[in-house]
Amino acid sequence: MGEENTWAAPTATDSIDADVRVPGSKSITNRAFVLAALSDGATLVREPLDSRDARLMLGAIDVLGAASTETADGVRIEPMADGHGEVDVVLGNAGTVARFTPPLAALGSRTVRFDGDPAIRRRPVAPLLEALRTLGAHIDDEGRGTVPFTIRGEGGLRGGSVEIDSSASSQFLSALLLSAPAFERGVTVRLRGETPSEPHIAMTLDMLRRFGAAPERDGTEFHVPPARLELDSYTVEPDLSSAAPFVVAPLLTGGRIRVAGWPAETTQPGDWLRDLVRRLGGDAVLDADGLTVTGGDTLPGAVLDLHAVGELTPVVTALLCFADGPSEIRGVAHLRGHETDRLAALATEISALGGDVTDTEDGLRIRPTPLRGGTFHTYDDHRLVMAGAVLALRVPGITVENPATVGKTFPDFVQRWERVVR
Ligand SMILES: O=C(O)C1=C[C@@H](OP(=O)(O)O)[C@@H](O)[C@H](O)C1
Numbered sequence: 531m532g533e534e535n536t537w538a539a540p541t542a543t544d545s546i547d548a549d550v551r552v553p554g555s556k557s558i559t560n561r562a563f564v565l566a567a568l569s570d571g572a573t574l575v576r577e578p579l580d581s582r583d584a585r586l587m588l589g590a591i592d593v594l595g596a597a598s599t600e601t602a603d604g605v606r607i608e609p610m611a612d613g614h615g616e617v618d619v620v621l622g623n624a625g626t627v628a629r630f631t632p633p634l635a636a637l638g639s640r641t642v643r644f645d646g647d648p649a650i651r652r653r654p655v656a657p658l659l660e661a662l663r664t665l666g667a668h669i670d671d672e673g674r675g676t677v678p679f680t681i682r683g684e685g686g687l688r689g690g691s692v693e694i695d696s697s698a699s700s701q702f703l704s705a706l707l708l709s710a711p712a713f714e715r716g717v718t719v720r721l722r723g724e725t726p727s728e729p730h731i732a733m734t735l736d737m738l739r740r741f742g743a744a745p746e747r748d749g750t751e752f753h754v755p756p757a758r759l760e761l762d763s764y765t766v767e768p769d770l771s772s773a774a775p776f777v778v779a780p781l782l783t784g785g786r787i788r789v790a791g792w793p794a795e796t797t798q799p800g801d802w803l804r805d806l807v808r809r810l811g812g813d814a815v816l817d818a819d820g821l822t823v824t825g826g827d828t829l830p831g832a833v834l835d836l837h838a839v840g841e842l843t844p845v846v847t848a849l850l851c852f853a854d855g856p857s858e859i860r861g862v863a864h865l866r867g868h869e870t871d872r873l874a875a876l877a878t879e880i881s882a883l884g885g886d887v888t889d890t891e892d893g894l895r896i897r898p899t900p901l902r903g904g905t906f907h908t909y910d911d912h913r914l915v916m917a918g919a920v921l922a923l924r925v926p927g928i929t930v931e932n933p934a935t936v937g938k939t940f941p942d943f944v945q946r947w948e949r950v951v952r
């Protein structure tokens with residue numbers, strides 16, 4: 531890929547027949563780093579993601595007093611030690627860093643400034659800051675309720691009960707739960723609104739338990755009592771959302787692909803892709819070697835509610851552009867506050883290639899039409915690079931702008947994709 535800022539994404543001239551590996555899960559890696567930073571002893575995070583978002587998280591926990599070291603076996607993290615003075619947490623455009631690290635800052639005694647890419651300043655964070663204030667944090671955001679903001683740590687956080695509207699991002703809730711074992715009184719969170727990304731909440735609870743906490747859930751109420759965390763080592767699963775473009779490829783090209791290391795059980799939202807493949811006429815077989823997907827003879831259109839698996843929307847939208855009939859995606863209004871307004875970006879970019887995709891209040895309407903080549907803009911959004919790659923499988927002449935932005939979660943995506951498409 532080099533320094534080039536466009537990519538002539540390959541068009542398939544033959545059916546796919548490939549085995550692929552994808553890097554570690556962003557969501558699991560960045561939770562493991564946070565929980566390790568809060569632990570009593572050192573933790574070795576094995577097979578972590580190495581990408582922009584993961585490095586930003588390591589940078590954040592390190593300025594907050596943890597010490598991460600890359601070893602042959604993974605990343606070893608010594609937990610946070612308190613300190614004084616002013617430090618900066620660099621957020622890039624990482625939602626997980628912007629939402630999961632403010633509670634860590636409130637637990638220490640430093641003054642911590644948070645800022646990042648222009649795009650992160652537009653992403654929602656106000657409900658989380660408000661909840662942290664209720665739990666005892668001192669936050670100065672000059673009344674904006676957005677990045678940038680400053681947290682003046684006072685050496686600990688009281689915790690207690692709080693209500694939060696987490697409908698703009700499940701990460702607000704995950705942020706409170708992940709750090710709660712270190713709050714003096716733990717936390718009780720009552721949710722208002724329809725929280726998206728349910729699997730990511732399950733992931734938070736599961737990982738808290740593995741590190742020794744005892745979270746409880748009763749519907750929309752969550753309780754995490756204070757606890758000492760400790761775990762010698764944690765192995766990260768492959769990122770099933772990064773696998774999405776590979777998984778859907780045989781539905782467009784025919785043939786088969788095997789994604790190595792697909793877990794038998796997981797909290798990752800990408801596991802839903804197995805159901806999607808079967809529903810759209812393909813087959814997906816999971817065994818000890820991984821997930822093998824084969825394409826079918828038809829590709830029916832579908833009405834899909836992606837509220838729980840929103841991050842899959844760009845790739846699923848690209849796929850459905852080639853369906854035999856129209857499709858609708860619902861339940862993803864919160865994607866307007868992702869890396870970019872993903873609903874607007876997908877509608878604009880696919881329409882510019884001759885497609886008929888419109889954004890609705892909470893999703894997208896897709897009427898398959900013949901597409902033509904052209905530039906596919908990516909708005910600094912890794913998942914738009916992946917969507918552009920999927921479109922190009924069937925449409926010659928698509929040039930994906932700024933492919934390097936995929937490095938947020940999958941630095942060598944272009945190389946691995948080019949090895950698979952033939
Ligand atoms: O907790 C997490 O790791 C994530 C939660 C989801 O965020 P939203 O609930 O804001 O969509 C998801 O889209 C994001 O990619 C990762």
Ligand SMILES: C=C(OP(=O)(O)O)C(=O)O
Pocket residue numbers: 623624625626841868869913939
């Ligand atoms: C929404 C996403 O990322 P973030 O962690 O920045 O919220 C995503 O990866 O699709």
